Each structure stands twice: as C-alpha cells, then as structure tokens.
Amino acid sequence: MLDAARRLGVDVDSVCGGRGICGRCQVVPTFGAFAKFGVESRSEHLSMPGSVETTDYRPRRVLAPGARLGCAATILGDLVIDVPAASQVHKPVVRKSVNLDGLIVDPTIRLHYVELPTTELGEERSDLRLLQDALREQWSLSTTAISSAALIALQPALAAGKRTITVGVHSGGRVTAVWPGFVDVAYGVAVDVGSTTVAGHLCDLTSGEVVASAGRMNPQIRFGEDLMSRVSYVMMNPGGEVELTASIRQALDELVEEFVEQAATTRDHVVDLVFVGNPIMHHLVLGIDPTPLGVAPFALATDLPVDGMATEIGLDLRFATFHALPCIAGHVGADTAGAILNERPFEADHHVLLIDVGTNAEIVLGDRNGLLAASSPTGPAFEGAQISCGQRATAGAIERVRIDRTTLEPRFKVIGAEMWSDEPGFAEATATTGVTGVCGSGIIEVVAEMFLAGIIAHDGTISGSTGSPRVVADGRTFAYVLRGPLDGRPEDQLRIAQNDVRAIQLAKGALYAGCRLLMEHAGIDAVDEVLLAGAFGSHIDPIYALVLGLVPDCDPANVRAVGNSAGSGAARALLSATARAEIAGVAREVTKIETAIEPRFQEHFVGAMGIPHATDPYPQLAAVVQLPIRRPAAERADRPRRRAR
C-alpha cells in the first residue's frame, strides 16, 4: 500500500522505510460501494494482517482500530483508503492568520467573581437564587437564566471554592459557565469551516489575544472533494447528512482539543465558539440537511445568526455557547459575512470589490450606501483541481512560475522551499517533498506567464510555432512542459495542456462575469479597490490576476490580498458583541444577486473567456505593468486584433 501511495503521489509518512517498526504509515481501509470513484472497495481486495502487523508490530505500539500498516498491507484489488492526518508527512499548510486591527474587545461572555454567603439551616433561598442576588448586588447584573451545565456545576463549584465562584455570563443575562474560586481567564474559539480545511483560533476573551491557531483538512473530503459532490452524496444516501455532520463536528472537536493542548488549558475554560462557513458547511455543522442548497432555488434553511450551546452541535464543551454568523444567500455563506465584517466595505466611501475564491467565488461589491453580493460558479480549477498537473497547496506544489521571454525556459518555486528552481541547493531543499504538481496560485502564474511570453494567444490557444522544445504536441493541441525530461513520457512531466488553460479561462471568465454583473447592478464602470480574500487570494500575485483578467481593471496598488478574512471576521464576532450585532444587521441588508437568473451574467461570461489585452480594457494595468510582454508569433503578424471580449 505504501508503494502504491508513493506511486500515486499520495502523502503517507514513514520513518522506518517500510520495516513495520515506526507505525507512521497507518492507514484506514474503508469498504463498500463508492459511486464517486466508481469503485467497489472490498475487504478481500486487501491482504489479511500478516505477522508483521500482528506479531512484530502490535506488541510494541498501538495500531488504531481499523487501521493497517501501509508498509505491510498488500493491495489485491480496488480499494478506498483513508490516510489520517497523523499519517501524512505534509500536514496541510493551513496558512490562515488573523487580522484584528482596530478591534475593541467586548466579548459576549464575561467573567464575574462572586462570594456567596455560607448557607445555614433555615436559609430561604436556593444556591441559584443566592447567586442571582449576588450578581445583582455585586455586579448590577440581572441574570434570569442559567444553562443546565452551569446549574449542574453550581453546587460542586460552591463546595470546592468554599462559597466563592466565578461565573461566565452571556449577554449580561444568562449564566453559562461556573468555576470554583477566582478565575480570570476564559477562552473562545473562532473557526472558519471550509470545504477543504477547517481552521481557527483560540482567543483569550479578556485580552483578545490569539493564544493558539490550528487547522486541519475537512474530513468530509472522503465524501466528495467539492461541495456539490458532498450534497450528491446526501441525495444518493438518505441520511448521509448525519454522517457528514458527525464528520465535521468531530473535526471541530479535534480542533478544540488541539487548541486546549496548545494553550495548556482545559475544555471547561472554553466558553464561546463562533463559526463561519459556506452555506453547506454552515448548515451541516448545525445538523441541517444541505440538500435544498444543491438544487434551485438554493434555499437556505436560515439566513439569521444562530445561537445555542456548543453541546447542541456535538462539541464536548459543556460551558461553551456557540454563535454562527448569518449566511447571506444560497451560495453566499457566513464566511462571506465574516469577510464583510473584517473588511468593512459597508463603511467605505469608495467602491470596494471583495472576492473570496474557492470552488465558488463569493463576490461583494459596495460602499457605505449599500452592498451587493453574488456567487460565481468558478469551479475548482483555481484550487488546482481539474488541472492535469494540479494539486492542493501542500508542500511540493509549485506556487510561483516565471518564464523567460526569450528562451521560454521556466523557473519556479515550490511550497516548503525558499529558493527558485534555478538557484543552487534547490534539489536538496526539495529532496523530501519532491515537486509534485502545481497549486492554484501556480496555475494562475504559469498561464499568465505563458501568455506574457507569447506561448498562448488572447483566445487561450497554445501556439505550436514558438520554436521552443518545451511546447510539445499533445494530441491535436499543444502543451507546455513545465518540468521533467523534455523527451520523457508525459507521466514523468508536469505539463500545462490546452485543456488546463481552457479550465482556467472558464474559471476566470465566471469570476470576471460575476464582478461585472454586480458593477452593472451598482451602476458603476470601475471599482476603486479589490480585496482578495481566502487562501487563493492570499497567494496569487494581484498583477497576474489582472493580467489574466480575473478581476476588473483597477490600480494594481489597490488590489490586495487580505488573508483569511472570513476567519478573522469570526474572531471579531467572538471578541466583540458589538461586531456580532453589527454583521447581523449588515448581512440582512445585503442585496443578493442570483447569477443563474441574470441573462447578463451569461453574456459577461462568454465575453470574458479570452485573456484581455493589457492596454484595453485594462488601462490601469497597462500603466504600471512591469512585466515585459512578448506577443505570440500569430499575433505579431499584422492581422486585425481579435477582441478577447
């Protein structure tokens, strides 16, 4: 199995080199019919555990339930195998940081220390009433409610704290946490539940400090790489939403565990959790069947903020409340609400275009006079899927590309190594990871560079007449060999094929069309600022985004990546009750544009397939572009210029 994993480029760890000693290559076979893969994964397609696993290994270490040693198990037929995160060398690079500039900490849960009188026989009040009276007298708080967990914990805490306790009070009215004695630290969790990764932060609710950050792959990936395939899973497997919900809730709970360990605290000190996510993730965390989001009219179950106890969403956090930011529309989720909260276009006095690119691109346009939002079906090409050499943004993936305008020779950088491929030491730096594929930002760059180097034309066709040995015939079209022996077999190369360029053209056409549609609704022709949110937005070079025409023309100085805005927005809502109320109001007022029913969207889309000329309609780009552009031979001839759109 370990051999197969290596051959397929699947990341499975091993320290002992397959000797059945280290146990790092533990994998979990899953059996059943997997329509998605067209595979019947049967137990007889896997060798039975032999002596390496049963006799040699087990006595020394623990093999997880259901797990096999990848180095010892032999594949005999079609199989579906899970590689747990712990068995991966390259844990996903969750490069999400948090931006809390200007935030005034004002948490929903506040701590209050109280000393209760020792009760004596004949005391007329219960301990809860004594607590309520103390909160009223000592803190001027009128608490009328208490969570069941806090009520259960009240008397033990009073006993342990010798009648002194600290309570967490939600919105000044509801006791939700109780600890013995004096406690001055409580934590909150802010999570962005993405389709691919789940990442978040543990924040000190008093100081606002981010004390731990962690991320992991969304384990739902086993049910389908992209969102729609997960919805299909539910449609084809009634009750499948329960599995999906359990899967994501478990990942959240593991994330909490990681936070608690990092911060050396306990789960009882986590008192609040805010999450954002696209509509499907948002609904699944809440246990809502997302099927209606997969078919027109893509109706949300709720577009209001959702509050509850964390135990209601399956988290082992008895004292924690949870808050889900509101979704905005069927394809515009609470993650977009988080990004809006963080970037605050609703306060801008210029036109802000806020874009978060994933499988769909969520687009928000507006200023202090109002916001418009839409979702464009970009597909997964920007994430490296549907690209022949594409892969996720993990170590070993090419993320930066430059092509010499004259020689057409490429150089590149991979995630996990600092130097370019033409610098000394590159081979050593990438020895463990290899160079395994091209991630989303790398694909944008390589296609843009191919365009700038004249390898592809405005209509996206790869030219066969460059004279470079790197451009090779590929059936009836051509491909550009980015890496690998030029005379080698295609499977030993990383190539950009014509279909890869077409996939990027479709994706960027959809994104651009969505932006133009909102601009039309807003009655504007240009935007003043473009904010690129999310992992993809953080890693593409804005210049290349403009070169390819992903976004409307704008002064490149005003096109900038804003990182994981959604996650930062979640953290803001965690740390500020004011922010929480603010985004609830703003989200409700956003005007939703449904691209699917707008005929103009299709027109923009068709028109945006080509790669724009730098000078027209991109005058601002032309004014600053630093990249020499080499025209393809076909265009350098004196033919009339085709308008890309």
Add this chain to the structure above:
Amino acid sequence: MLDAARRLGVDVDSVCGGRGICGRCQVVPTFGAFAKFGVESRSEHLSMPGSVETTDYRPRRVLAPGARLGCAATILGDLVIDVPAASQVHKPVVRKSVNLDGLIVDPTIRLHYVELPTTELGEERSDLRLLQDALREQWSLSTTAISSAALIALQPALAAGKRTITVGVHSGGRVTAVWPGFVDVAYGVAVDVGSTTVAGHLCDLTSGEVVASAGRMNPQIRFGEDLMSRVSYVMMNPGGEVELTASIRQALDELVEEFVEQAATTRDHVVDLVFVGNPIMHHLVLGIDPTPLGVAPFALATDLPVDGMATEIGLDLRFATFHALPCIAGHVGADTAGAILNERPFEADHHVLLIDVGTNAEIVLGDRNGLLAASSPTGPAFEGAQISCGQRATAGAIERVRIDRTTLEPRFKVIGAEMWSDEPGFAEATATTGVTGVCGSGIIEVVAEMFLAGIIAHDGTISGSTGSPRVVADGRTFAYVLRGPLDGRPEDQLRIAQNDVRAIQLAKGALYAGCRLLMEHAGIDAVDEVLLAGAFGSHIDPIYALVLGLVPDCDPANVRAVGNSAGSGAARALLSATARAEIAGVAREVTKIETAIEPRFQEHFVGAMGIPHATDPYPQLAAVVQLPIRRPAAERADRPRRRAR
C-alpha cells in the same frame, strides 16, 4: 432462582411453571459489591447457562441481553438480581388519577398552520425568515427563536407538506416543533416523579383531555428503597448521581413510550413535558448531584422553575420542551408546588392544611394571606416499611382492617380483591395473590382498630391481658396476630408487634408535630380543612387518621383525600401557561419552616407520641366518631388517666 424468589415473596412471573418455555421469569443478575445489602454479588455465585437456556429456550424466544431464566439459573452464593417490571405478575398498582376541575386550557405550546410561498430563484429570504414573516402576517406572532430540532426539520417538512407546515410555538415567541401540512393535535406529558413510583398522563394540549395514563416503579429503587439511601449511594459512589439520573431518565422515556403507544401517536407529536417531584428526584432528573440535599443545610441548587428542551434531560423527544415546577425548600419539592397549584390554598379564606405523606411528610398551611411549608421526617413506616409485616401497596396487601370490639377477631380486605376476609369467596379471590402483608393504609387501620378495641393503650403498649388468643407473647412484649394459625410459627403469621406500633407512633408523632409547628407559626389553634394528598392520603380513612392523631383535630367532614394532587398540579401547569406562572409566583412567596432548627418541633414531637383520647384534644372527632371504643382493661380500672400528650 425462581424458587428463591417465591420463598422470599419476590414477585416473579411464570406461566409454564418453571419448564423453561414461557420466558416470563427473565431476571437480570447484577454483579459487584453492594454495600447497601452487605453483599458481594459474584458471577460464580450463579450457575452458567445450561442447555435449557442455551439450546431449548433461545431458538424459540428472545432472552434479553444479560438476562437469565429464573427457572433455569441456580443460585450458588450471594447475589443481587433485578426483576424487570415485565417479569412481575403484579405490576405496581399506580392508582394516580388526575383532577383538572375548573381548569381553563391555555397551553404554553400552541399550534399554528402556515402556508409559505414557493421560493423561486432570487428569493432573498431563507425558509426560516419566510416562516417568521408568515407567522407575523397570518398569526400576528413575533417569533425570534427556533429550536435546533425545529430548524433541522423545517426544510424537510416544507418539502413534504408542499410548502404548508404546522409549527408549535412556545410562549408565542419560539418555534419548537415543525410538521408537514396541517396538524391539529399535539400532546403534552405531565409526570410526578416519586421516589417509589413515576406516574403521569398524556394530555391533548388543545382539548385538555387526558388521553393516556401510566405509571411504573422508580427503577432507582435498586440504589436504595428510600431517598436518603439513594443520596448515600451517591456519597459513597462518586459519580453515582450519573447512574441515578440515567436510571430515572430512562424510566421517563419508557413512560413516554407507553403514552405514545396508548394514544397511537408518535414521539414527534409530544411537544411539552412538565414534571414535579421531591427535591432529590427533581434535581436528579435535571442531572444535578443531590448530595447537598442529604446534609444540612439541605440547600437546593435551584428553587426556580426550570425550562429547557426535553432532549437536555435525556428524553428522545426532539420537539418537546420541558418545564420543572419550582422546588420550595430543601425538603419541600416541586411535587408540593404541584399540590399547592392543584388545591389552591392560596385562594382560600379559611385555614387549609395540605399534607402529602411519603417518607417525609410535606405540610403546607395557610390561606389567601400566605402559606407556610415544612417537611416532617415521618420515616417510611406509613409506606409499610420498618413494619414487620409491612409491604408496598401492591396486590395481596391488606389495606382495610376491622377488629370486633368484643371478640377481638379481625377481618380485612386486600388489594386486588373486592370482599372482606370473612365473606364467602375470599379464599378464591385471593388465590393468585395470596395475603402477603399489610400496606400503609392497612397499618394505620389495624393500629387504630387495636386502639379502639382496647388492645393497645393510649401510650401504645399492647396489652397482654385482653384474654384474646390473638394477643400472643413476643419476647418481653406482646403482638396481635392478624392472620395465620394462632398456634403457628411467627413466620407463618402476619402479626402486629409492639415495635410496629412504636414505628407508627414515631411517624404520626412527627407528622402531627410538623402540623402543630406550622399552626404555631400561623398563630392559629385549629385548622378548618385538612387535605390528604398522595397515594397514602388517598387510601387512609380520614377517621382513622384522626383516631390515631396523625393530623390536628378537625371536623371529619372537612378531612378529605385529594388524590395525586402533585400530578394533577403538573397537568395543570402543562395545560395552562397561566397556572405555570401562578405557581412560580406563589412558590416564591411561601414561608419555609425548617423543623430541624425549631426547638418547638421536638417538644411537639415528644408530646404527640401517644394516641390521643378521642374527647381531648379532639373534640370534633369525639362529636362525630361512629366507632365504638373499648377501653383496655388497664385503663378501665380507676387509675388516673395518663395524658398521651
């Protein structure tokens, strides 16, 4: 095992007579150390399953997990064995009915049918917002919240009902239930969680009709017969409250199942549950460790009403809310609040004494000007415990006794048979049950009759000089043989021994002292009405209660049993939001009297040990008593009359 059960008088069913065919005698052995019984119950103390259980029986029927056939398993040493309710011939007689006179139905949960517009692409509102808007427009309801279960159910119901749904709305503000289409029936459950029995009713929330009633033994009995032994169990087994909570919650869930079956409905149509119970049961259902209630100062965790979702207290009722009536004091529980709500002493313009006798007696005294409450430690004698021939009120128990004033011969009635023991056909009528013991009401009657027949004196001493062969020597005291051969062995007889009379004297002394203490606090010398609530109160004859001096003197016409007032109060709170609010206010204003710190309680208690003379201090009883009284020989002599108190 079946033989042992029969020899010990334990009720185990059998139809095939021990042939290993019927499976009615299934019992569940439990292994471990049982400090309560001083028993180490070991698996080797029970025979292994033999061919009867494994080969003959199993293929035909199902043996429950962990169960053994009582007729096939052989006891080889000390054992603890559970007899499931299903394996008992005589299911407990749960004689609790409901009294809802004058109730105006006004449930907390109301049903509202709404038709939502079919959403089309471009609809800006989520389904929840469409629902909220429809409730506002069609029902003038401003709902701002929805339970997670209702939110999860919303879209599936809209799909199944073709955009028509019925919702249950709590207090006009929170959607807690959702069904497809038009639904006009919803049920609520009212339960009285007693230490011995758990009984309740399923009510139609629209009509107020009681559609099902059921009861069962409290399964916590395995942890201790009375409340304090269950608290001791928790004290000695840290975490034991979790077991006790799970046990009572399971019983509640089974009760719900029984209701649902009786009413031929589904769990999804049960939308509300109200429960009452003594403080320990109340806290255990809520998952609160009752340990503080077992030691001074007997502090309640909460004396406020508790609201939540039924799932929070472990019930499989996704759409049901729950409401616990408030406890009043450490020994005066939500059951007393229920009784107060039902009997409404807070509206009376005369002095009402409301008494609920169990292991403790809860006593409420007052009128429209205010209520006082206390609990008296009567002990379990009134329930037949600590009485040599005592037993619970199940079939076969003597419940009525008459003793001929001249011959001193007894006659009696047993539960489950209609005729008296001296009537023809009695032997046949009791053939299956036998005459197994004396229940609480029977003990009151036999002791009172013994007094009235001159067998016992005012100080409670059984006279050895009656000349009747029924009064036999019993060590240094005497005993009255109620049943069995007069010349037989004591173990073949049912006898009332001197210690039994003393136990009743202690119990009634405590009850009387509690009543007097409250009367003193109220500044009154007599009460106008005495209401006897609960199973015991329902079955004792008020005249005998007065004869023995259980309660203060009162016109016997105004001493009456009011049945399961607590359960009826729970049903009122279930069916009327007004009643729910009313008792919350009344309970809060009750003045609590703690008998343990009142020196006068001890004085009253000591003074109340004797059996009162009918004429003094019981003039009202003397005026109406129809029972001829024969003075014991010792008193008939011309000795100065001893004052019983």
